[in-house]
Amino acid sequence: MANTKTNKEKLYDIIKKPLITEKSMTAVQEGQYTFEVVSDATKVEIAQAIELAYPDRKVKKVRTIYMPSHTKRLGRKFGRTQSGKKAVVTIEGEPIQELTGV
Numbered sequence: 001m002a003n004t005k006t007n008k009e010k011l012y013d014i015i016k017k018p019l020i021t022e023k024s025m026t027a028v029q030e031g032q033y034t035f036e037v038v039s040d041a042t043k044v045e046i047a048q049a050i051e052l053a054y055p056d057r058k059v060k061k062v063r064t065i066y067m068p069s070h071t072k073r074l075g076r077k078f079g080r081t082q083s084g085k086k087a088v089v090t091i092e093g094e095p096i097q098e099l100t101g102v
Contacts, residue, residue, distance in 0.1 A: 014041045014049040018099050019086060032090050033099055037064075039085045046087045054096055061090040 016036040024034040037046055047059040069083040 008052065011045065011049040011052050014038055014045055015053060016084075020099070027088070028095065028100055030090075031060075031092070031095065032088055033096060035087050035089065037085050037087045039066075039083075041085065041087075043087075046089065050089050050091070054091075057091045057093045057096070059089055060092050063088045 014037055016038065019034040019036055021034070024032075027034070033050075035046075035050070037049075041049075041064075043062040043064060046062050046064070050059050050062075051057065064085060064087050067084050067086060069080045072079050072081055
């Protein structure tokens with residue numbers, strides 16, 4: 001039997017983690033939150049996943065950014081960082097307390 005997931009389970013897997021940086025914390029004041037998402041997620045799926053994870057909030061806008069991998073060096077060894085995708089989500093309504101840092 002194939003591993004079939006329901007639509008709700010797929011939406012929970014779209015968001016990997018919130019990105020907490022200095023730049024993303026300044027955008028929180030404008031209602032914008034930054035998340036790391038799976039690389040094949042669409043803007044519509046990201047909006048549905050955010051509304052499912054944080055109820056009573058409406059997604060106003062979703063912007064996605066592809067993050068390519070970069071060469072890193074640690075001592076004599078060279079390696080590459082992992083590539084990925086992040087989404088900047090603008091929400092309406094109450095701020096997300098878990099991500100505001102208060």
